Amino acid sequence: MDIFRTIVSVLSAVAIPALMLFFLVYGAFRKVKVYEVAVEGAKEGFEIAVRIIPYLVLMLVSIAIFRASGAMDVFITLVSPLTDLLGIPAEALPMAIMRPLSGSGSLGIMTETMQAYGTDSFIGILVSTLYGSTETTFYVLAVYFGAVGIRNTRHALPTGLLADFIAFLAAVFFVGLVL
Amino acid sequence: MLNHIWLALIVIGICTAAGRDIFEVVNNSYGNGIPWEIREGDLMRDEEGASLHFTLRIPAEELQRHFTTEVMAGDVHVPVKFFPQGADNASLVLDVTGESIPERFAIMAEALGSAETLTGQLDRRGDGWRMRFDEVSLVYLRKVTNAAFEIAGVAVQIALGLIGIMALWLGVMRVAEQAGLITHLARLVRPITVRLFPDVPADHPAxxxxxxxxxxxxxxxxxxxxxxxxxAMEELDKLNxxxxxxxxxxxxxxxxxTSCVTLIPATAIAVRAAAxxxxPAFIIGTSFLASLTATISAVIISKLLAKVRMFRWERSEAD
Known part of the structure; x- marks a missing residue:
């Protein structure tokens, strides 16, 4: 496990500079006017970022309203009989619900939950596994679809949320297996 | 689908906030208008001398008399600063950050404009004092309003913060594209991608x-x-x-x-180490397996849901 960790951490440190070097040198080798072409490409950065703004504002505002109202507590009370049936620990529910909604929110919940139940307890390991194994689905959808002006997202959200739910079940299973 | 969930988050949020506020107003759960009785001996100076630092003991019954909607466990001791204003008046600044302080005080403090302190006005009454706070109401609706305005600004900052990094990488990517590298890379993974993305030509820059x-x-x-x-989304949209x-x-x-396999969940490990x-690195294995399961499921689900009537491509109308 330690060797694996070292390899990945070296890779992630080297990847960016190596990629940049390789792309640009290879481009120059292939007679691409590197600076001129790069500037052309870079111009798009501004447009894309600005195009995302309305999508991101509306998405984050609705999530912020949901969070600030304390509706999550109510929601947890409603779904807990169902999750009890599935054998899911109630202590990890806030994390499971917050994870797809908000990155900073779920970071806070992970920290609080670990403080309350211990970092190396079943619950502590479960919430950190959950945090590490999925993305903030709503944010990713808003940014990625926003960048190309997609409004009809079809089955993207149900797919993302179902995958998050499966990640949660898998985390419960695998953490239970190793502990 | 996104329309409904987006609307649901807002409607549920605002209705919950309004419901909670109505419940709190009906039950007067902050004890608005009910003065707090401070008896002789409840207000104790921390050390002899000129210091303003005192400790205020609030008996459980007194807490319960004000915070009617929650069960109060016992007496609390609140660190306070005492500012005399003449013989019969004073103000008391409560420090509400402590662990043992009832959460209600913290909520009141926040509603009245300061996250850490709550200021009460004292009137001399017999041997002790009577303390009043400003009235607190509609806490959750105010919270919702503030959160909405705040996050709207944050969202713009997040998007603008992307400009620099986007410009850098899109520039580098354009060079790689013109050199033909991106197409090479695409050919390299062709066996996988033709199955995952049957609608995308195998050597497409996307x-x-x-x-x-x-x-x-x-x-x-x-x-x-x-x-x-x-x-990648831009390239995919060219095929759209x-x-x-x-x-x-x-x-x-x-x-x-969104379900992507992360080899090292760095943030989670850092938080675990700090806690x-x-x-701390114990979760590398479990999150790898959990996200691998999720990724495989996600691909299968995306293929299956694409065939569901309400999501079908043929039924979706363009702008």
């Missing part, structure tokens, strides 16, 4: 960008992953005959992206 996005995500390089991913509608390939790509875990 494939190269998607691969780079997923590789960067696996290595935990979020800053580089986003530009690659957005570039219906503007404004997500294609199957886009949904499968985002399913891969004093004896083995």
């Amino acid at each position: 494939v190269g960008s998607m691969i780079m996005n997923i590789a960067a995500n696996m290595l935990g390089l979020g800053n580089a992953a986003t530009p690659f991913g957005l570039k 005959p219906k503007s404004g509608v997500a294609t199957d390939a886009m949904v499968t790509f985002l399913a891969l992206n 004093g875990s004896s083995d």
Whole structure:
């Protein structure tokens, strides 16, 4: 496990500079006017970022309203009989619900939950596994679809949320297996 | 679907906030208008001398008399600062940050404009004092309003913060594209991508960008992953005959992206280490397996849901 960790951490440190070097040198080798072409490409950065703004504002505002109202507590009370049936620990529910909604929110919940139940307890390991194994689905959808002006997202959200739910079940299973 | 969930988050949020506020107003759960009785001996000076620092003891019955909607466990001791104003008046600044302080005080403090302190006005009454706070009401609706305005600004900052990193990577990517590298990369992974994205030509630049996005995500390089991913979306959109509608390939790509396998969940490990875990990196294995399960499921689900009537491509109308 330690060797694996070292390899990945070296890779992630080297990847960016190596990629940049390789792309640009290879481009120059292939007679691409590197600076001129790069500037052309870079111009798009501004447009894309600005195009995302309305999508991101509306998405984050609705999530912020949901969070600030304390509706999550109510929601947890409603779904807990169902999750009890599935054998899911109630202590990890806030994390499971917050994870797809908000990155900073779920970071806070992970920290609080670990403080309350211990970092190396079943619950502590479960919430950190959950945090590490999925993305903030709503944010990713808003940014990625926003960048190309997609409004009809079809089955993207149900797919993302179902995958998050499966990640949660898998985390419960695998953490239970190793502990 | 997104329309409904987006609306639901807002409606549920506002209605819950309003419901809670109505409940609190009806029950007067902050004890508005009921003075707090401070008896001789409840207000204790921390040390002899000129210091303003005191400790205020609030008996359980007194707490319960004000905070009617919650069960108060016992007496609390609140660190306070005492400012005399003449013989019969004074003000008392309560420090509400302590662990043992009832949460109600913290909520009141926040509603009255300061996260840490709550100021009460004292009137001399016999041997002791009578303390009053400003009235607190509609806490949750105010919270919702503040959160909405605050996050609207934050969202713009997040988007603008992407400009620099986007410009850098899109510039570098353009060079790689013109040199033909992205197409090479796409051909390299052809056996996988023709199955994952049957609608995308195997040597299309979108494939190269998607691969780079997923590789960067696996290595935990979020800053580089986003530009690659957005570039991939742009390329995918060039293949899109219906503007404004997500294609199957886009949904499968985002399913891969949101459930993406991370080899080292760096943030979670850092938080565990900071919280004093004896083995912070323990979760590498469990999160790898959980996200691998999720990724495989996500791809299958995206393929299955694409066939469901309400999500079908033929039924989705362009702008």
